[in-house]
Amino acid sequence: MAKIKPGRNATKKDVITQKAASLFKRKGYSSSSMRELAEAVGVEAPSLYNHIGSKSELLQAICFKVANAFTSYLDETENTAGNVVLKLENIIRFHIQMMLNNFDEVYVANHEWKHLKEPYLSNFLIQRRGYEKRLIVLMETGIKVKEFKNKNPYVSVLTILSAVRGLEFWQQHKKNISSQVLEDDMVDHLLKGIIK
Amino acid sequence: MAKIKPGRNATKKDVITQKAASLFKRKGYSSSSMRELAEAVGVEAPSLYNHIGSKSELLQAICFKVANAFTSYLDETENTAGNVVLKLENIIRFHIQMMLNNFDEVYVANHEWKHLKEPYLSNFLIQRRGYEKRLIVLMETGIKVKEFKNKNPYVSVLTILSAVRGLEFWQQHKKNISSQVLEDDMVDHLLKGIIK
DNA sequence: CTTAAAAACTAATAAGTGTTAGTTTTGTTG
């Protein structure tokens, strides 16, 4: 009934999506053609449509996979015992690890989301905004229980998220620093600025 | 001999470049068509070519204008008396102000540079790398003279540059926080993590 | 081996791309 699946646990659709993430990262969504993607997959362009619905569907899959991963981790963390500092540290470390381990997809979600079509674009932005709001609430909690300095929580969240996002520039320097040093130094730098 | 110039001190080429920055920011370089740009300028697409050479020339102008602004400010700062902390603080403040006052162009330079054509792409990356290197040297100096903690200087520079870059998300929240609070809180957050 | 579906292929389409050619309008100067 069905063909043998390509990878170990990956459907061909998964392979296409992954190759798409790599291509979109390198050239950007709009500059990536289905012919190029097909070549990366090892097939002619129209054959892709036996597995996927459209080009924009690929972008949707990538963006929401990433967004859902972050949302899920935040769900877990919120339902965990522990002080606020530890929660925030764990979240920062999760962001760093996502950047290092799922670079292509996170990069695409961060850079190419604006090419999502409605209603996916709106949904993505709403989800993203909701995520930020929850981090801000976490910051405010930390301030209230005297774990954090009384700095504007939005600025703190913005600073942290942006700094972690900047790990995309890190990829080129992977050889020079161990990722453990990177993670620890960055966490330290970001927490020292807000912890009391 | 020549027509009256559009704005006060701006040539029509300047107007086109500025509209291009706004358009490229909103839709991305590749998704922006010359017909759209023409409409923003209030003209038919082929008329643009009386003032500019090509679409990619517009991107070059935007990217290098931004890159040169940062390089120039660093030149000035390096030739200035003062301790390292103050120099770094001034540089951070300059980055923040560039983000707030030249948002479109800085955004495009940060996001669309990969669509530059050779040799401009290579030149841009070389210039960017050189800028980072000089900041790293500044960090190392600060460590040597005991103004900064002995943290990996590359990680510190990366964290700072990325955090400031993240001000692009700030635009939506302009109403809620004064830009002075933003600037001061962010500078504080970033410096506290490295100052001894 | 037969059968049937899954997935590859070729060919084609309609729309949009940056850009050039050629022409007309506009605006300034002598």
Place this chain on the structure above:
DNA sequence: CAACAAAACTAACACTTATTAGTTTTTAAG
């Protein structure tokens, strides 16, 4: 006003785009 150049316009070209239609090949099941 005459003359000339700057800058607008229309028409068009050569090319690329995502996607569909229709057909053939491949693969798995009975």
